[in-house]
Amino acid sequence: MRDGRRERSVFLGLLPWPERVQVARALRTETVGGLVLLAAAVVALVWANTPWSGAYEDLRDAHFGIPALGLDLSVGHWTADGLLTVFFLVAGIELKRELVVGELRTPATAALPVVAALCGMAVPAAVYLATTGLGGGSGQGWAVPMATDIAFALAVLAVLSTHLPSALRAFLLTLAVVDDLGAILVIAVFFTSDxxxxxxxxxxxxxxxxxxxxxxxxxxxxxxxxxxxAIWALMYNGGVHATVAGVAMGLILRTTRDEGEDASPGERTEHLLRPVSAGVAVPLFALFAAGVSVSSGAVGEVFTSPEPLGVVLGLVVGKTVGIFAGTYLAARFTRARLNPDLAWADVFALAVLAGIGFTVALLIGELAFPDPADAEHIKAAVLLGSLIAATVAALLVKRRNRIYRRLWEAETRDEDADGIPDIYQHTAPGRDNTDGTS
Structure with a gap:
């Protein structure tokens, strides 16, 4: 308390050192995985638009498995129902960690990212429904533009060679974690059958x-x-999308360390599986999901049919408006004070970047539109919407990169070479940012 009033918290301020280390480790792997994801998407698009596109479709649709156990799936389905379970298992561990020791552990710290993420899911769905309603289309794809692809977004930042401060990257990561939870709830509730x-x-x-x-x-x-x-196979045969099993197991894994433990089970599992998720599971899913035919007619279909247009507008407009408005209103009502070194333009750029909705958007698109012809148009819309969001975000981020570089250099300067940046050792009296306490 100061002067009889509650001190205002700082939004997007310096992360506590333990949280900074954890976030940096996660983002490093996701960034590399995002670059592999980009490469896989490019390969899929090129392959599907060459004279060898038939070989691509034959490989994607080839079946193998154990029919007696109800697991005779195509290669494409194995990547979506099988490999993506690893991705959602890691997402479940991330969410558990955020709830126990991260940004979501208390209502005060959780309010901003949760409100921003919820608005970032609700507004794109509303934009899609409004577009299809006005255009006389189907509302069944309302969930497609809801999710943010953190790996793709980080890959864009890596390609741009930006120096985004760790607080902005951590906020983007937390948004994506809550997005993933929302997506898996949507899949579990609305896309179950038989x-x-x-x-x-x-x-x-x-x-x-x-x-x-x-x-x-x-x-x-x-x-x-x-x-x-066994849990995965039973979940699949139970009629619930098998990726739900991954999130459930991730949430069950313990993320706090017992006395004498070097790492918790959640930390060990995440350390082992995150490279597999980011470098293998998600890129292979992209390889067999992003192979759509690109032609002037296909692109024209995106902007003339209400369902694909709703997806594009949901990703580009809905995500931006939802996340920015949600963050701004939450900050006002929680009395959070924006980091004086940043501006609301930085939050806006982050909101645009969150419009990259690749992996989970493609997955939900396949579930929402079982007809292959409709699914192709939705996939094209996801790719185009993500490309537009990435391009606009790149321009906005590059415009502020000089400021980001200065903040990044201050955050990483370690003149005494002790492994801990100097900024964590030169804080105000009574405050120790190396352990996150004050």
């Missing part, structure tokens, strides 16, 4: 066993890997 109660009961029982093993501190991959595969 429910099999027995298989679902088996999946729930498997999750209970998973929890008990964690509760009693049982270690060893030989327990968890077979159990995880």
């Amino acid at each position: 429910l099999n109660p027995i298989a679902l009961a088996g999946a729930v029982a498997g999750l209970v066993v998973f929890y008990v093993l964690q509760r009693f501190r049982v270690r060893g991959w030989w327990w968890y890997m077979p159990l995880g595969v």
Whole structure:
């Protein structure tokens, strides 16, 4: 308390050192994975628009598996239902960490990113529904423009060689984590079909066993890997999208360290699986999901059909308006004070960047539009909307990069070479930013 009033918190200020280290580690892997993702998307687009496009479709549609267990899937479905489970498992661990020790652990720190993320999901859906309503189209794709692709966004920043401050990157990461939770809830609630109660009961029982093993501190991959595969298979056969199993297991994994532990089970699992998720699972999904035919007619279809147009406007306009307005209003009502070294123009650029909705948007597009012809148009809209958002964000971020470079240099300067930036050791009396306490 100062002068009888509650001190205003700083929004997008200097991160506590432990949080800075964790965020930097996560973003480093996601950035590399994002570059691989970009390469995979380019390969898919080029391959699908060459005389060898038939080979691409044959490979994507080739089936293999164990029919007796209900797992005879195409290569494309294995990447969407199987490999993306790894992506959502990592997302579940991220969310658990944010809820326990990160930005979402208290209502005060969670308010801004949660409100921003919720507005960033609701407004794009509303824009899509308004567009399709006015154009006489179908509203079934309302969830497609809701999610942000953090890897793709970070890849754009890497290509631009920007020096975005860690607080802005952390805010983008938190937005994406909440987005992922919203997306998986949407998938679980709205895109389930032909429910099999027995298989679902088996999946729930498997999750209970998973929890008990964690509760009693049982270690060893030989327990968890077979159990995880069984939970995934039962969830798939139960009629719920199999990626839900990944998020559920991620939320169950313990993310706090016991006395004497070097790392929690969640930290160890994330350390092992994040490179697989970012460097293998997501790029392979993109390879078999982003291969759409690009022609003047296909591009024209995006801007003349209400459903694809709703996706583009939802990503480019809805995401920007939703996240920026949500952040601004939340800051006003929570009395948060924007970091004086930044401006609301930086938040606006971040909101535009969040309009890159690649991986999860493509996944929901496939679920919302089972007809291949309709799905192709939606995929084209996702690609085009993400490209527009990336281009506009690049211009906005580059315009402010001189300021970002100055802040980044101040954050990373380590003249005594002790491994901890000097800014964390020269703080006001009574404040120790190396452990996040004050």
